[in-house]
Amino acid sequence: xxxxxxxxPPAPPPGPPSPPPPAAGGGSGDPHAHPGHQAVLRHLDERxxxxxxxxxxxxxxxxxxxxxxxxxxxGGRVRIxxxxxxxxxxxxHFCLTATLAQLGKEGLTPKxxxxxxxxxxxxxxxxxxxxxxxxxxxxxxxxxxxVLGAAHAHGAPVSLDMIHEAMKRxxxxxxxxxxxxxxLPEPHRPALSPFDWVRHGRKRMSEALDLYEVPPLxxxxxxxxxxxxxxxxxxxxxxxxxxxxxxVECAVPxxxxxxxxxx
Numbered sequence: 307x308x309x310x311x312x313x314x315p316p317a318p319p320p321g322p323p324s325p326p327p328p329a330a331g332g333g334s335g336d337p338h339a340h341p342g343h344q345a346v347l348r349h350l351d352e353r354x355x356x357x358x359x360x361x362x363x364x365x366x367x368x369x370x371x372x373x374x375x376x377x378x379x380x381g382g383r384v385r386i387x388x389x390x391x392x393x394x395x396x397x398x399h400f401c402l403t404a405t406l407a408q409l410g411k412e413g414l415t416p417k418x419x420x421x422x423x424x425x426x427x428x429x430x431x432x433x434x435x436x437x438x439x440x441x442x443x444x445x446x447x448x449x450x451x452x453v454l455g456a457a458h459a460h461g462a463p464v465s466l467d468m469i470h471e472a473m474k475r476x477x478x479x480x481x482x483x484x485x486x487x488x489x490l491p492e493p494h495r496p497a498l499s500p501f502d503w504v505r506h507g508r509k510r511m512s513e514a515l516d517l518y519e520v521p522p523l524x525x526x527x528x529x530x531x532x533x534x535x536x537x538x539x540x541x542x543x544x545x546x547x548x549x550x551x552x553x554v555e556c557a558v559p560x561x562x563x564x565x566x567x568x569x
Contacts, residue, residue, distance in 0.1 A: 338517055347519060359447065362524045364533025365515055369393065372514055373507070373532070386540035389489070391496030391534060392550045395503035396511050397449045397529030400558030401441040402433055403565050404522035409437070412538075426481030431564035434477065441526045442468045442561045452530030453553045456537045462547035472558040486563075488555035494548055500556040504568055 337343055353360045373392055377384045409419050416423060421435030436444070442467075443450040454464045472489075478483040486500045498506070511529075520528050537549045 343517070350518070359524075359527065361518065362447075362522055362528040363531050365518050365520045365524075367535065368514055368518065369511060369529060369532040370535045372510065376507070376510070383542065384538065385497070386544045386549070387494050387496050387552055388498070389536050389540070390508055390544075390549055391498070391500065391556045392503045393533050393536060394453070394553035394556040395500035395560050396508050397533070398442065398500070398560035399504045399508060399563070399565065399568075400511075400522070400529060401438045401449060401557075401561040402526045402563070404441060404525055405438040405443055406433075406565065407522050417523035424480055428481070430481075430567060432562045433564065434481055434562060438561050441467050441523065442557065447527045447530070449526040449530045449533075449557055450554060451534050452527065453537070453550050453557075455533035457546040457550035460537065460541050460546040461544070462550060464547060464550050468551060468554050469558065472554050476559045476562060486559040488552065489493075490548075490552060490555055493542070494552065496552065496556070500560050501563075503556070503562075504560055 350361050350364065361434070370393075373389055374384055378391070405421075405479055406416065409416060416435070416437075417438050418435060419435065421433050421437060424432045424434065426432070440448065442448055445451060451468055454466075454468070457464045475489065476485070479487075488495060488500070490496075493531055515525055515528060537546050540549065
């Protein structure tokens with residue numbers, strides 16, 4: 307499945323996987339309304355009572371398959387570095403969008419929640435604080451906690467220092483041309499920047515997660531489960547330690563960038 311060739315910037319990706327269409331002569335064209343899909347959602351609702359993470363885990367598998375399909379359309383084989391970079395960049399972005407959405411529901415501003423906003427000379431806004439970091443790295447089911455756990459399970463000597471160093475470097479690069487530029491060896495650099503992965507893929511990832519009714523606060527975990535599968539299935543062509551580094555380098559800066567920059 308996985309190759310070494312870099313992809314070209316992707317065309318707008320296809321829509322998320324959906325249940326089979328209804329039989330001719332009846333039903334709705336909306337995949338969410340399809341009876342088969344509604345049965346899947348009811349099944350997830352029931353299983354969540356005993357398995358709180360089941361929806362995020364199922365969604366992770368769907369995201370993995372979706373982005374393999376997207377990237378394979380560029381030449382058949384998928385470059386594992388690009389798959390990990392795409393998933394991690396958008397996952398980092400979701401850490402911030404989920405946090406801001408939750409604050410909005412609670413009637414809180416980022417500042418009231420203890421977050422700090424930094425503006426660069428061009429007027430771009432960046433957010434720093436504990437709230438998005440909990441979804442990024444500071445809980446058992448955080449995006450990068452799942453990544454490091456998967457890499458460790460496959461023998462990689464990972465540590466939290468990888469995340470802390472990336473966070474320090476990200477903060478130091480605010481306003482510079484190096485912001486969001488992954489600190490990776492040239493042969494393993496992804497084909498696109500984290501900014502471009504978010505621009506190209508966030509809408510389709512959101513559509514897939516909407517289809518399976520994954521709450522915003524669970525979306526980083528869903529991406530984390532997709533990354534776990536990518537690390538496991540790609541470990542023969544990419545060292546799990548390097549896979550984790552790619553994920554960290556892409557996710558951390560995208561968890562700081564004002565989502566309005568991608569509108």
